[in-house]
Amino acid sequence: DSGVTQTPKHLITATGQRVTLRCSPRSGDLSVYWYQQSLDQGLQFLIHYYNGEERAKGNILERFSAQQFPDLHSELNLSSLELGDSALYFCASSALWRGGTDTQYFGPGTRLTVL
Amino acid sequence: GESVGLHLPTLSVQEGDNSIINCAYSNSASDYFIWYKQESGKGPQFIIDIRSNMDKRQGQRVTVLLNKTVKHLSLQIAATQPGDSAVYFCAEKLSGSARQLTFGSGTQLTVLP
Numbered sequence: 001d002s003g004v005t006q007t008p009k010h011l012i013t014a015t016g017q018r019v020t021l022r023c024s025p026r027s028g029d030l031s032v033y034w035y036q037q038s039l040d041q042g043l044q045f046l047i048h049y050y051n052g053e054e055r056a057k058g059n060i061l062e063r064f065s066a067q068q069f070p071d072l073h074s075e076l077n078l079s080s081l082e083l084g085d086s087a088l089y090f091c092a093s094s095a096l097w098r099g100g101t102d103t104q105y106f107g108p109g110t111r112l113t114v115l
Numbered sequence: 116g117e118s119v120g121l122h123l124p125t126l127s128v129q130e131g132d133n134s135i136i137n138c139a140y141s142n143s144a145s146d147y148f149i150w151y152k153q154e155s156g157k158g159p160q161f162i163i164d165i166r167s168n169m170d171k172r173q174g175q176r177v178t179v180l181l182n183k184t185v186k187h188l189s190l191q192i193a194a195t196q197p198g199d200s201a202v203y204f205c206a207e208k209l210s211g212s213a214r215q216l217t218f219g220s221g222t223q224l225t226v227l228p
Binding site: 002004031033042043044045048055056058092094102103104105106107108109113 | 149151157158159160161164204208213214215216217218219220221
């Protein structure tokens, strides 16, 4: 158990809908990262938040957004869903110590199925 | 349309043998590397990491080797066990302010009884 929690575990929805995925980082970790894992793209970085502020964006679609709250949990919002958005979505957290390594620990993921 | 999955390299080893999983990373400016293990239906699990100022690091039953000259990373697993069967990913992090990881495509390790 990495200490990172994600809910829900599974999500089935229809095209055009909007969903919210939730992540709680390990105790004390200030950084949260979101990744998408699909069959044809592997693990792709989406976005990074540090202590409530967005720090970096990767291959995140404009239909997707995220935020990190004062209690450090994070939510990934996916809207106008398309069939191709079906994937596993992982959250990871790290301590992000300045000058040190910042190993990322992954949650169990949310499997999103868009029908 | 038809969904085409990633063609994962596969490695099959006999239980008790040593395994070597290889990874070619892409960016010479990467300064930190991690190996993850992912079992079916689970999130990537941290195995071992190495910084670019090292060329070898050992953990419990695992060793990571880094060759910066050819941008190559390997994971050695000693006395491979059935529980080691999984997909193994290497990941790299660029030096500087970017903290996100770039993952390789993974290797499927199967341990034969």
